[in-house]
Amino acid sequence: MTTERRPYRREAEDLRREALISAALDLVAEGGPKAATVRAIAEKAGVTAGLIRHYFNSKDELVRESYRHLMDRMTADNALVLEDASGNPEARLARFVAASLLPPVVDPTRLGLWAGFLHGVQKDPQIRKVHVHTYLVYRDLLQSLIADLPRAVSPETLRANAIACNGVIDGLWMEASAVPEMFEDGEILRIGLTAVGAILGVDLLRAHVPHPEGPT
Amino acid sequence: MTTERRPYRREAEDLRREALISAALDLVAEGGPKAATVRAIAEKAGVTAGLIRHYFNSKDELVRESYRHLMDRMTADNALVLEDASGNPEARLARFVAASLLPPVVDPTRLGLWAGFLHGVQKDPQIRKVHVHTYLVYRDLLQSLIADLPRAVSPETLRANAIACNGVIDGLWMEASAVPEMFEDGEILRIGLTAVGAILGVDLLRAHVPHPEGPT
């Protein structure tokens, strides 16, 4: 009755952790939170279920780590656009807004992922903390770009502007990700730039230079 | 060995269906999608689990019906504000926007509920259909209010305006619902009215009359 044991390789700790986390994220994205069972995660990571508990104290801890991982990546994606500091303030802001309203940021999978964790944001204090942090980092980034515009506004107005622009961007991101076929190509981007421009009193549509980088 | 049977009352079909649906919604709101098990739903509805399958062909069908129910209620809530047709177009629009950015529409529970179904929106065609329908009803409502403003704009601009305003409202609704403590009292409302006004080129803040109805 000696069933043969599956051969395996030892991997560096962080490699395995990352494989498990990314397997968990994939599953949540594809099948919602309930699809991310320990067994499914293990299988997708090419490993047996017990191993999860070797790297994480519980499944919940793995889930928390996954959320942190996801948000870190999103933050990094956003910051990436700012590395190119060329152009006037309007162009830089337009580039930032555009990045949030185009693939790969606009993406049904990401929306599903994000929604899958939203309940945790409300119930688990640690997850909530990560959420708030990510939100504020993004908004501060936006606010600093807005502050660079050639306008003279009070700090209160600046804050209100940042919150409002963040709102439009989030709302459009959500709708474009949820039901892309409802909008024409480039429509959401055009509407977003126009709206943010209207809120701030600048012409972002004209300031926007379409393809700073990207595939042909 | 005759175990005694729990006493029960027979109820009208629609009463029971509604009780089961509202139990399911409560559970999703409180504990996320995974909390809505047949047993938990039945218990909350004061009934045994087997009965669910008497009224619904499967648990999935109950979930779908629950989503439809939820969205119908939200649509009805929104339409309610429009029954009062008094005031100029600006005031009516402002009242509509305000309704979406204040309790009970802004509410962590509703956000949780909404997020709990979002995965279904992407995977289940029937749920997606309900989602799209609800979204379009809301946006058309908004668009008709915008069309009443004393401005002359092209149909394309009107559509773009409606999408943009819907975006701000959705985004702010989400953020205010997710982390209310990040904003001061009334701040989101003020920002929302200002932003929508800026997009449309009208002064909604001044047009807004604070309390059309509501508690003292």
Next chain:
DNA sequence: ACTTCAATTCTTCAAGTGTGCAATAGGGGG
């Protein structure tokens, strides 16, 4: 080559999952 130790697998467990179905009892129609 031998030991040692951590990494990984495998087995087990108790609880919980949706579904199918026979038995029962509540209550309206005769």
Next chain:
DNA sequence: CCCCCTATTGCACACTTGAAGAATTGAAGT
């Protein structure tokens, strides 16, 4: 008042779930 219909219960089934721990393996150190 009784009878019948069916709404409702209760339970069994086949699976899945997260967790725990014992057993086995690979590789690094000497």
